[in-house]
Amino acid sequence: MSGEKSGFFKRYREAINFNRNIIIAGLGAFFTGALVAQLYSGYDKTSNSLANSAITLAAEYSVYIPAFAFLYYWDNRSKYIEPATGRRDGKRVRADIKKLLATFSVSEVAFSLTKVGVQFQLLQSSSGNDAYISAMAASIAAWAVFFVLVNYMARLVRLFKN
Numbered sequence: 234m235s236g237e238k239s240g241f242f243k244r245y246r247e248a249i250n251f252n253r254n255i256i257i258a259g260l261g262a263f264f265t266g267a268l269v270a271q272l273y274s275g276y277d278k279t280s281n282s283l284a285n286s287a288i289t290l291a292a293e294y295s296v297y298i299p300a301f302a303f304l305y306y307w308d309n310r311s312k313y314i315e316p317a318t319g320r321r322d323g324k325r326v327r328a329d330i331k332k333l334l335a336t337f338s339v340s341e342v343a344f345s346l347t348k349v350g351v352q353f354q355l356l357q358s359s360s361g362n363d364a365y366i367s368a369m370a371a372s373i374a375a376w377a378v379f380f381v382l383v384n385y386m387a388r389l390v391r392l393f394k395n
Contacts, residue, residue, distance in 0.1 A: 270368035
């Protein structure tokens with residue numbers, strides 16, 4: 234049984250690491266978004282739900298993108314080194330960047346629209362005192378959409394070997 238498990242993990246290592254990196258970066262963004270939403274709701278006494286949603290999204294991306302980029306590079310740095318020369322393979326780096334951009338483009342648009350739309354609706358329907366709850370619920374809904382799309386797109390653009 235353990236041989237089957239190790240074979241599975243070996244075969245899907247890149248996809249597992251990719252999703253792990255998304256989750257780690259996403260958790261940082263998730264809590265940042267909740268904090269920013271609550272802080273902004275205390276700052277903006279007009280209860281501008283759209284502004285709160287947009288600022289929260291921007292705060293999440295300011296944490297998520299650098300964290301994911303670092304983690305992805307850290308996990309894959311050895312695959313960008315040409316074994317014969319020990320130099321970085323710029324062609325492979327550019328090819329992966331193009332695949333990552335294609336993978337994330339559709340997924341991030343869906344995430345952003347879902348996140349802002351759900352958070353806006355939740356803020357509109359609540360008293361606004363629990364902005365962090367609205368931000369967290371919206372993030373969870375958006376992440377569900379995002380995970381399905383990002384993994385589908387990764388397979389579509391053949392980001393992983395398998």
